[in-house]
Amino acid sequence: xxxxxxxxxxxxxxxxxxxxxxxxxxxxxxxxxxxxxxxxxxxxxxxxxxxxxxxxxxxxxxxxxxxxxxxxxxxxxxxxxxxxxxxxxxxxxxxxxxxxxxxxxxxxxxxxxxxxxxxxxxxxxxxxxxxxxxxxxxxxxxxxxxxxxxxxxxxxxxxxxxxxxxxxxxxxxxxxxxxxxxxxxxxxxxxxxxxxxxxxxxxxxxxxxxxxxxxxxxxxxxxxxxxxxxxxxxxxxxxxxxxxxxxxxxxxxxxxxxxxxxxxxxxxxxxxxxxxxxxxxxxxxxxxxxxxxxxxxxxxxxxxxxxxxxxxxxxxxxxxxxxxxxxxxxxxxxxxxxxxxxxxxxxxxxxxxxxxxxxxxxxxxxxxxxxxxxxxxxxxxxxxxxxxxxxxxxxxxxxxxxxxxxxxxxxxxxxxxxxxxxxxxxxxxxxxxxxxxxxxxxxxxxxxxxxxxxxxxxxxxxxxxxxxxxxxxxxxxxxx
Amino acid sequence: xxxxxxxxxxxxxxxxxxxxxxxxxxxxxxxxxxxxxxxxxxxxxxxxxxxxxxxxxxxxxxxxxxxxxxxxxxxxxxxxxxxxxxxxxxxxxxxxxxxxxxxxxxxxxxxxxxxxxxxxxxxxxxxxxxxxxxxxxxxxxxxxxxxxxxxxxxxxxxxxxxxxxxxxxxxxxxxxxxxxxxxxxxxxxxxxxxxxxxxxxxxxxxxxxxxxxxxxxxxxxxxxxxxxxxxxxxxxxxxxxxxxxxxxxxxxxxxxxxxxxxxxxxxxxxxxxxxxxxxxxxxxxxxxxxxxxxxxxxxxxxxxxxxxxxxxxxxxxxxxxxxxxxxxxxxxxxxxxxxxxxxxxxxxxxxxxxxxxxxxxxxxxxxxxxxxxxxxxxxxxxxxxxxxxxxxxxxxxxxxxxxxxxxxxxxxxxxxxxxxxxxxxxxxxxxxxxxxxxxxxxxxxxxxxxxxxxxxxxxxxxxxxxxxxxxxxxxxxxxxxxxxxx
Numbered sequence: 031x032x033x034x035x036x037x038x039x040x041x042x043x044x045x046x047x048x049x050x051x052x053x054x055x056x057x058x059x060x061x062x063x064x065x066x067x068x069x070x071x072x073x074x075x076x077x078x079x080x081x082x083x084x085x086x087x088x089x090x091x092x093x094x095x096x097x098x099x100x101x102x103x104x105x106x107x108x109x110x111x112x113x114x115x116x117x118x119x120x121x122x123x124x125x126x127x128x129x130x131x132x133x134x135x136x137x138x139x140x141x142x143x144x145x146x147x148x149x150x151x152x153x154x155x156x157x158x159x160x161x162x163x164x165x166x167x168x169x170x171x172x173x174x175x176x177x178x179x180x181x182x183x184x185x186x187x188x189x190x191x192x193x194x195x196x197x198x199x200x201x202x203x204x205x206x207x208x209x210x211x212x213x214x215x216x217x218x219x220x221x222x223x224x225x226x227x228x229x230x231x232x233x234x235x236x237x238x239x240x241x242x243x244x245x246x247x248x249x250x251x252x253x254x255x256x257x258x259x260x261x262x263x264x265x266x267x268x269x270x271x272x273x274x275x276x277x278x279x280x281x282x283x284x285x286x287x288x289x290x291x292x293x294x295x296x297x298x299x300x301x302x303x304x305x306x307x308x309x310x311x312x313x314x315x316x317x318x319x320x321x322x323x324x325x326x327x328x329x330x331x332x333x334x335x336x337x338x339x340x341x342x343x344x345x346x347x348x349x350x351x352x353x354x355x356x357x358x359x360x361x362x363x364x365x366x367x368x369x370x371x372x373x374x375x376x377x378x379x380x381x382x383x384x385x386x387x388x389x390x391x392x393x394x395x396x397x398x399x400x401x402x403x404x405x406x407x408x409x410x411x412x413x414x415x416x417x418x419x420x421x422x423x424x425x426x427x428x429x430x431x432x433x434x435x436x437x438x439x440x441x442x443x444x445x446x447x448x449x450x451x452x453x454x455x456x457x458x459x460x461x462x463x464x465x466x467x468x469x470x471x472x473x474x475x476x477x478x479x480x481x482x483x484x485x486x487x488x489x490x491x492x493x494x495x496x497x498x499x500x501x502x503x504x505x506x507x508x509x510x
Numbered sequence: 511x512x513x514x515x516x517x518x519x520x521x522x523x524x525x526x527x528x529x530x531x532x533x534x535x536x537x538x539x540x541x542x543x544x545x546x547x548x549x550x551x552x553x554x555x556x557x558x559x560x561x562x563x564x565x566x567x568x569x570x571x572x573x574x575x576x577x578x579x580x581x582x583x584x585x586x587x588x589x590x591x592x593x594x595x596x597x598x599x600x601x602x603x604x605x606x607x608x609x610x611x612x613x614x615x616x617x618x619x620x621x622x623x624x625x626x627x628x629x630x631x632x633x634x635x636x637x638x639x640x641x642x643x644x645x646x647x648x649x650x651x652x653x654x655x656x657x658x659x660x661x662x663x664x665x666x667x668x669x670x671x672x673x674x675x676x677x678x679x680x681x682x683x684x685x686x687x688x689x690x691x692x693x694x695x696x697x698x699x700x701x702x703x704x705x706x707x708x709x710x711x712x713x714x715x716x717x718x719x720x721x722x723x724x725x726x727x728x729x730x731x732x733x734x735x736x737x738x739x740x741x742x743x744x745x746x747x748x749x750x751x752x753x754x755x756x757x758x759x760x761x762x763x764x765x766x767x768x769x770x771x772x773x774x775x776x777x778x779x780x781x782x783x784x785x786x787x788x789x790x791x792x793x794x795x796x797x798x799x800x801x802x803x804x805x806x807x808x809x810x811x812x813x814x815x816x817x818x819x820x821x822x823x824x825x826x827x828x829x830x831x832x833x834x835x836x837x838x839x840x841x842x843x844x845x846x847x848x849x850x851x852x853x854x855x856x857x858x859x860x861x862x863x864x865x866x867x868x869x870x871x872x873x874x875x876x877x878x879x880x881x882x883x884x885x886x887x888x889x890x891x892x893x894x895x896x897x898x899x900x901x902x903x904x905x906x907x908x909x910x911x912x913x914x915x916x917x918x919x920x921x922x923x924x925x926x927x928x929x930x931x932x933x934x935x936x937x938x939x940x941x942x943x944x945x946x947x948x949x950x951x952x953x954x955x956x957x958x959x960x961x962x963x964x965x966x967x968x969x970x971x972x973x974x975x976x977x978x979x980x981x982x983x984x985x986x987x988x989x990x991x992x993x994x995x996x
Binding site: 069072073074075076077078079080081108110112114117118119120172299301302303306307308309 | 599609611745746749826832835853
């Protein structure tokens, strides 16, 4: 029996406004415990929430970008439950009138498949605090810094059929929100969190199976592993005559397993009712149209443009456009030096490598477009060869703000040597030092040309112009 | 000069003249407190030293011309559900018996800026839930007119302190009648303003859509003076109205000729004590003698107000009181086994019976399966009630009715019949459901010498109008001047 995996996602995204959703405390990540708090976000008696209008702007930006209908008449609702990280014992959220509904997100998976994921609704809500369990297990400490940080929760329809699709969707959300400047979507910092609802059914069936909800998925890898584990667990259960129980399961990435948290049958009754402390929020047509007009160019449009205007290969265009910071570097540098292919080369082959190698994030890249363009000019005019270029680029990329290209090249005498006499001298020197290899060439082993070229480059300390070296080696070989 | 027999406005004027000082005023009222408080139990927290220190500061600011308002130097007492920074604020509950707020309610900030001097925190029903003062963790406040009777609730201490001359003015709160009813029982004047005119920031919430802070004082003029200080838009309260207000004190007008006043038939049905009825009707005559036109009107929706009120108030209260869980502040049970048990023990031990009853009721009406039939329906009835009032106020300037069906009951009589106790709120809750301004003024005494209070209700934002009617009435009567002299 073949099974199909059916999934829906609930993604929480922290909005990067300066202050919290209902008070003026900072939303900055980190900070000593309970220092980014006030009586309002710690739920002290007598305090009242005041809605931060900037949150509405960021939320509507998200709703418009995900192609949703924006609700004109909005209300907040109270979701009541007891837990130590929720100081008021209710979360101010939206149930009855979420600000966005019926959207869609187009994705392309790694295998090249195009698909549209439907968005059921998006609503605004406040984040809870953090609980820190003491190592010896005798106490739990509460930190309310995160309490009141604005969140949007994006609820999808159960349109996902594979982990690839889920990852593609999350990456699309991340780039979109990055381009909008409304969130940095860092799973490791918790500014993007995903819960996966998963069920299985026989291939071809159109009835939904019983689903479980998985929480504590802290990275893309963990999500992939969890989907693999849970779908196998459910299929195994069903094939052995069992029944899937509707429940919430906590993923433990270290153990590679999920554990049942609570049954959704004893599901909490949150006793939602409209928040009486906050009057209804009207979203005007003007706000929606101004947001629509101000939308930045998103990744998919950039990819088109890079392919059509700059002749970039699709894969490279996608890599560059996937991050607004990298796209910015590419566009600004190309605007100055007018050499997109060269700029592309150094981004794809060097910058991406450094980022992976040294764990640098795109938003932390300090390289200025001016310096980068200057570098591109130097390389494309053959003043240094590519090999030397790699060394110079690394020094420049990792160097400080006042790194001076010309000074560095001069001090290290890196300019390419095109002196045919010096090269010829080196070639002849290599021939005389390697008589056996010369013999091999004379006996027809033309492959050793590469060896000669390499040795000449070595002798010239990498600074000889490769084309010229090839030419002179060929010339001298003819003379043999 | 007998300071404690003067009104707040009179005291303020004498301080300004220089014939007495703020320190004199504080000392005078503390003298009464020291004499009577053990009998009355109107206060939960007193701090004479702090009050005198503040009085000295205020006095020098008055002398240097920095403080010039009507209430500069005047002592005031604050109901204990209003947050005062660094001063214990308990809501008369074990749950908060040692709780000290880190901030001032907006109304407290305003009073401090006006130079009023806080002399103590007043007793009340626990978390403002009650109509007699008997649910207080610190024991019931006694009615100064008869120590065997209740002072009313939930602003029991506020009404009793004024009646006993322990303070000239007070702040109370009113969710279902908690200012107007105790004012009536204690023969003093109480005013609940239009919803949204006074900031709720710092008022420990009972029912968010119904709560309002107001005042209890010796007369309408004093109420106007307090309202001038405390009302106004507050950025920290999203339900506070965004508008400017004229001075009520300066514009008080006793000319009520031509005002149309409605007497609801339903208020004079069975259940209303005969002597109370007689006093209200006599008051109606007096208002007519001043040129007002008084007519009987229909208020058929009166049948639904109690159920609507208790569903909405308890629902909101169940949510507002959830934060008292022993995690962050307030009482935490000493012995428990695990998180759920900590919650159970803390809330079972920390809350009194009436509070627990209302939380249970509120939780029930919000619960899945019942939400539509109870809470959602109650919200719909609430808006119909408001529409009915809007219709009435198209023709009438004010409604005249009792503040309570009887005079103050004896201590111990009410809690044994809670449903009856709830029903006694019948005249006051509709004012909260529709957000209307309501004034309670003394209009007579029963055969046992207990005070009777009448209620004047107005359309939203017609606070001035009903204060004028009360002011006019108090020019030609002296019920509000007859102190209980105990």
